[in-house]
Amino acid sequence: MSASHRAPIAITMGDPAGVGPEIIVRLACMPRESTTPLLVIGDIDRLHAMANQLGLALTLFPIEHPSELDDRGVTPGRMAVLPAGEALPPELPYGLVDARAGAAACAYVNRAIDFALDGSISAIVTAPLNKAAMAAAGITYPGHTEILADRAGTQDFGMMLANDELRVMLVSIHLSLREAIDAVTPERELRAIRLAARACHAYGIERPRIAVAGLNPHAGEGGLFGHEDETIIAPAIALAREEGIDASGPWPGDTVFMNARRGQFDAVVAQYHDQGLIPVKYLGVDNGVNITVGLPFVRTSVDHGTAFDIAGQGVADPSSLVYALKQAEAMVRASDTAEDGLAVQP
Missing domain, CATH: 3.40.718.10 (Isopropylmalate Dehydrogenase)
Structure with a gap:
């Protein structure tokens, strides 16, 4: 499949009270070598407020399905946002465990899984969630990996950390x-x-x-x-x-x-x-990536947590998210090459 016709990669926003919104809007403003389109599954108002706080020239536009994405999905400074779950209240604080944030983070992941399973997206890249916030929302999964495996219906899975x-x-x-x-x-x-x-x-x-x-x-x-x-x-x-x-x-x-x-x-x-x-x-977590192996789709994640101690302060480093995205792109390309019957390159 050519890059110009490849399904987009979805980034889930993670816990809204953590560093996920900040590292995503920073990533959205960076130049990219890949032409695979991107979208975010999350809360557009939360992302917009963070971009404004950081003084970033970022245009966010809503979509309802990945198929709506066009060339705007590969342009630095523009990012499509697809909603999931309940809209977040503007006063939701950063850096604190909140059941509303835990429920939202899980909703973002679940919607991404649905799109991955039906082929609407080519990979999922996840920003960090917070287990305590999920537990406060009545969600008993211990982490991303277990949610992904359960929803995908696979028993043969594992977590690989790589740099x-x-x-x-x-x-x-x-x-x-x-x-x-x-x-x-x-x-x-x-x-x-x-x-x-x-x-x-x-x-x-x-x-x-x-x-x-x-x-x-x-x-x-x-x-x-x-x-x-x-x-x-x-x-x-x-x-x-x-x-x-x-x-x-x-x-x-x-x-x-x-x-x-x-x-x-x-x-x-x-x-x-x-x-x-x-x-x-x-x-170092800057060039680390979390990969769930055994799923019927590609999933990578940042190699750090929600960092509540610095969330909302404008000092979060997006390097791990950048690396996770690059690894997802590489694995999608390798999968496309294998399906075409060609040798997979390192």
Whole structure:
């Protein structure tokens, strides 16, 4: 599919009380190399007020469906906004947990999913939501990933964090540490390895090298520090190798990420949330992206939260959103190329 006829990419506004509105209007004023049109699913008044606060020359115009978008969707300084949920009150404060904001953030994501499933948009890029605000609105999902997977009807999904130096797939996502240890099962391990390989293929890596981090210190040290590594993780790695996946490990968690940065591996499977996200975020969130692997559409996200401590103050950095958009564009291009029967380029 040519870029000029490609369905637009939708950016969801995230929690309206967070930095989402600011990073979106800043992005909208930046020059872009891609000709894929953009739209925002969110509240046009909220975005307009933020643009005015920042003194940005930004024209926002409403649409009701992605098919209405034309060349205005690729012009810096112009952005289409598609509404979802209830209109926000002008007095909604920045930087505070608010049930109205939580409900709105979920509505933006749900509408984006509907458009992605029917092919009206080519990808979703999400600004951050706030779990406490969603909970205040009676929404029990722990995060974006679970909403996306549930609405898309997929059980085989995972979260990958990526930047220019690391790609990290998680075995479990938003669980307590005690629950995450119980989630280390052969089935979950094999699924995470498969998803890591699938994500690497989407980046154009034909035979990815997948490293699996151990659960225990020193990957169990032969059973001295726990048996999960040799009785659960190692057998799953063996099964993945039987399927033709170049998987190895379990490797000690304190060195595997360093070796991946040095080019020894293309992706690392981490056993739980913080084991995988700390090394990625330590390298900086500006060029980090959150990718949901296993969905029937492309979804990327910023690698930071709602940043209530600086929300509404005009100091938020849009770099992570810019990077997430570029990664979504690259994955859409790779998907188009694969459908055309051509070699996928890195």
